[in-house]
Amino acid sequence: MENKKLIYIADDEINICNIIKSFLVKEGYDVETFTDGRSILEAFNKKPADLLVIDIMMPEIDGFSLCSTIRRQSSVPIIIVSAKDTEPDKIAGLTLGSDDYLTKPFSPMELIARIKSIFRRIELDKMHNDSVREIRIGDIVINVDKKQAEFNGKNIGLTGTEFNLLYYLAKNKNRAVSRSELLDKVWGFENYVETRATDDTIKRLRKKLSDSGSSLKIETVWGFGFKVNEEG
Numbered sequence: 001m002e003n004k005k006l007i008y009i010a011d012d013e014i015n016i017c018n019i020i021k022s023f024l025v026k027e028g029y030d031v032e033t034f035t036d037g038r039s040i041l042e043a044f045n046k047k048p049a050d051l052l053v054i055d056i057m058m059p060e061i062d063g064f065s066l067c068s069t070i071r072r073q074s075s076v077p078i079i080i081v082s083a084k085d086t087e088p089d090k091i092a093g094l095t096l097g098s099d100d101y102l103t104k105p106f107s108p109m110e111l112i113a114r115i116k117s118i119f120r121r122i123e124l125d126k127m128h129n130d131s132v133r134e135i136r137i138g139d140i141v142i143n144v145d146k147k148q149a150e151f152n153g154k155n156i157g158l159t160g161t162e163f164n165l166l167y168y169l170a171k172n173k174n175r176a177v178s179r180s181e182l183l184d185k186v187w188g189f190e191n192y193v194e195t196r197a198t199d200d201t202i203k204r205l206r207k208k209l210s211d212s213g214s215s216l217k218i219e220t221v222w223g224f225g226f227k228v229n230e231e232g
Contacts, residue, residue: 005119006030006047010040010066011055011081016104020053020081023108024115037061043067048076051115058083071097077118077160081106091204094113099161100197117187121164137170137228138216140209159188160204165198169218169228178225202226 011017022189024031025035032049034040040052052070058061066079078098083182096210100114141150147163148155158166164186179198187197200217209216219227222231 004028004030005050005113006032007053008033008034008040008044008049009053010037010058010063011053012058013055014034016055016081018197019192020108020111023129027116029115035059037063037066041066044070044074044076049076051077053079053111053115054080056080056084067098067220072169075123075160079111079114079118081111091207097159114187118160121160121186127167130165135167135170139214140166140170140216142167142170151209151212151214154212156208156214158205158208161201163209165201166205166228169226172179173228173230174223176225176227182225184223198225201217 007024007112009017009020009024009031010033011020012035014033014035017035021031021033034042034043035188036059037054040054041061043049044052054063054066059065061069063080063082067080070076070078079100079102080098081102081104083104090114099118102114126180133144135144139151140156142148142163143150143167144167149166150162163181168182168186182198190210204219206218209218216228223229
C-alpha cells in the first residue's frame with residue numbers, strides 16, 4: 001500500500017504482540033511493538049504513529065492512563081484490547097477517548113477489519129466536501145469542521161466514532177437506520193463481522209447527551225436499529 005500506515009502495539013504479553021504484528025505486517029502496515037505503557041508513550045512522543053493498539057494491564061503506565069495522556073495531545077485512533085470484559089471497563093476505556101474496545105480472546109481478522117474501518121473513515125473525512133458544515137438536531141449542534149457535537153455552545157466530548165454515528169443518524173433524521181447500515185456506513189465492517197459495536201456506542205452516546213443536559217433522544221427501533229427525530 002502507498003504511504004504505509006505506522007501502527008504501535010503495546011501489550012505485556014509478547015506473544016500477543018507478535019501475533020498481532022504478523023497479521024498486520026501481512027496486510028501491509030509498518031508495526032512496532034512495546035511491552036509497557038511508558039515505552040510506547042516515549043516512542044509516540046518522538047514519532048507519532050497512525051494508530052495505537054494497547055492493552056489495559058501493563059507495567060509502568062496502564063492502558064487507561066496511557067489513553068488519557070495521549071488524548072490530551074493527539075486525536076490518533078486508539079483501539080484497546082483487553083481481557084477485562086466488564087461493561088464498566090469498556091465504558092471507562094471508551095470514555096477516556098479510545099475509538100474501539102476489543103475483548104480478549106479476539107480474532108486477528110476482526111481487529112484488522114476494525115483498523116481498516118478506522119482508516120477508511122479518516123480517508124472519507126478528508127475527501128468529504130459537503131457544503132453543510134453544521135447540522136442542528138434537537139438542541140444539539142453538530143460541527144462538521146471541528147468534528148464535535150455541542151450543547152449550549154459546549155463540546156460534549158464525543159470520540160471520533162461516536163461523532164460519526166451521531167452525524168450519520170442526524171443526516172438521516174426521522175428515518176430508522178438499521179444496525180447493518182450503521183456498521184457499513186460508520187464502521188465500514190463487512191456483513192460477516194459479528195459485533196455489538198452499534199449498541200455499545202449508542203449506549204455511550206446516550207449517556208454523553210444526557211450528561212450534557214441535552215434532551216435529544218436516540219430511539220431504539222426494536223429488532224432493527226435506531227433513529228433520531230427532528231424535534232429531538
